[in-house]
Amino acid sequence: MKKQFVGAATTIILVVLAGYAALFVAPTERTMGTIQRIFYLHVSSAWTGLTAFFICFVGNLLYVFRRQPRWDWLGVAAAEVGLAFTTVVLITGPIWAHPVWGIWWTWDARLTSTFVLWLLYASYLVLRTLVEEPERRGLLSALFGIFCFLDAPLVFGSIRWWRTQHPQPVFMGGAGSGLDPTMWKVTFFFWFSCLALMALLMSQRYQLEAMRGELETIRREAETQ
Amino acid sequence: MGLASNTAVLLGKELRTEFRSRELLVTTVVFILMIVVLFSFTFDPSYNESHRFGPGLLWMAFLFAASLMLQPCFLREQTNDTLSALRLTVDDPFAIFLAKLIANMIFLLLTELLMLPVFSILYNVAVLRQLHWLVLVFSLGSLGVSIAGTALAAVSAQARMRELLLPLLLLPLLTPVLVASTEVTVGLLESPATVQWKGIGFLIVFDVVFLTALWLFGEYLLEE
Amino acid sequence: MTLQTAGASGLRFDKIDKRYGGIYALRQVSLEIELGECVALAGRNGSGKTTLLRVAAKLVRPSAGAFHFTGVAKQRPSTGYVGHASMVYDELTAEENLILFARLQNVDKPESRVESLLNATGLLDRRDSLVRTFSRGMRQRMALSRALLAEPTVLFLDEPATGLDTVGVNWLANTLRSLRHAGCTILMSLHGESEISSLATRAIRLESGCVAADTRAGAPMNSIFALSNG
Secondary structure: OHHHHHHHHHHHHHHHHHHHHHHHHOOOEOOOEHHHHHHHHHHHHHHHHHHHHHHHHHHHHHHHHHOOHHHHHHHHHHHHHHHHHHHHHHHHHHHHHHHHHOOOOOOOHHHHHHHHHHHHHHHHHHHHHOOOOHHHHHHHHHHHHHHHHHHHHHHHHHHHHHOOOOOOOOOOOOOOOOOOHHHHHHHHHHHHHHHHHHHHHHHHHHHHHHHHHHHHHHHHHHHOO | OOHHHHHHHHHHHHHHHHHHHOHHHHHHHHHHHHHHHHHHOOOOOOHHHHHHHHHHHHHHHHHHHHHHHOOHHHHHHHOOOHHHHHHHHOOOOHHHHHHHHHHHHHHHHHHHHHHHHHHHHHHOOOOOOOHHHHHHHHHHHHHHHHHHHHHHHHHHOOOOOHHHHHHHHHHHHOHHHHHHHHHHHHHHHOOOOOOOHHHHHHHHHHHHHHHHHHHHHHHHHOOO | OOOOHHHOOEEEEEEEEEEEOOEEEEEEEEEEEOOOOEEEEEOOOOOOHHHHHHHHOOOOOOOEEEEEEEOOOOOOOOEEEEOOOOOOOOOOEHHHHHHHHHHHOOOOOHHHHHHHHHHHOOOHHHOOOEHHHOOHHHHHHHHHHHHHOOOOOEEEEEOOOOOOOHHHHHHHHHHHHHHHHOOOEEEEEOOOOOOOHHHOOEEEEEEOOEEEEEHHHOOOHHHHHOOOOO
């Protein structure tokens, strides 16, 4: 209990510090102004979401080969948290784009691919609601989760190659653009605090799923007696 | 003996069953036709518009049709529990998937090729000169659709709301196929026509990745 | 009917558990069945008979424990399984169905094997009819033919007499009798005492997924079947 409290408190402190850094420590961007600060949240959420989906993938593989319920719990916790961070990416994108370029959606390759990724993992969660028996649910969603993760690079690749022909706003200015060193430091710090938040949320969700699983087991046993 | 011969025997069964009733083929052809015609009402099919939007629409229609027609391939096996009979008699469960996905690819390809003249006429797009290339991209794209679709049909057959679930699972997964196939098709229908080798290579990669995944994990999809 | 007795074997269930959520279909089931035994499985509906047979047929993966074939032959013996469903295709003819499964199992001279089985089960005159047109009894005979195609040395039968008329039951009893004489190991679930149950050399009763009684352990045969209807 105490360990959890310490973990949660640390995470909150980190997040607050990161927010402060993004708003006050990082230098103001030359062309876009203050709104550019949302970039730290946008990029960190994207990287954290991908990290969560990777953890989901590992959980899925372990469930298929080991069949222990905890890997299923890890999978769903990681998928939900990943989806939450991905939602943040999809919301901060338009918020950034509108004041800068006057349009809400820019069909930027990364943003579009992120949208597809969002759809994939949303489907993963929908699938879970449609299978009642726990072992079957774990297996089927693990297998679909594996397919989703294998698909992700293909989605990003295809959209990057063929959906970025027309000139359009690019969020990070491409590979060659230099970010101020302070900006890089803030970016990584923000990402680190997002990872801490991700770990906190995932552990909470994992425990919730574990309790739910045990409750369901008890309920089913009681029903047959 | 083994995987190849079992697949051949099962493929024969799939084809014979479908060609005897033709219900799936006919329904799919009519469905795609309906989408293609209806969509033509939403814009003015001038030369530029047709060449720009036509291929994308065509592939969207194929994807929608596939997500509906792939549903029965495992549902049919549930009626008399024939899936258990197959699992008992076939050494490698991958043969079951291979046979179904090849059969599904053939059905999809057939409907696509039947649609091509209709599309060509309705949208004023010349297709004959590039027919062999079009057949290639249709084959590679349909193979990708079929591999992913057959695997997910096995998943949705075990869940509720399967008619809605299969499209929900399949369509986002097939985004790369949609993008790449459309690009290659657009290139082929331009004048002068261009062959987008990158796109064709990409489709091959997609097919290989998912076929391998199905080979590795297929037996778990059939488990009880 | 010839039998490849070199491939015959016994069965061993080692602490088999099968869980569906919190429900145990099978709970710590351990059984040893000798080569050539004909074992009848009795029990109420939901006692685990079907699940046990499906675990043995390798259709169901146990949550815990293992199932093995024991005996002389090192490789997997040829098995046959008859379940609740007919496990044949409605859209194919009787002959097409059996040829399909014969080919998948690499049966020698499939056409003549199928013909002799159709003849034995009295379905020869309906060989070119779609199975969709068959009655319940005919489908059961199809299911049995399918199970016997590869001349199995181990048979798993789930209520095999369901849907059969007197003639059918007689044929089944004779077939099982000759298979038993040839050394086939048979595990069959039955609903009650009948001509078929009298062929059994041993009977086991399952209750709520556990072995409740076994004639090998001294329980009388008629007690196994008592109260097994439900």
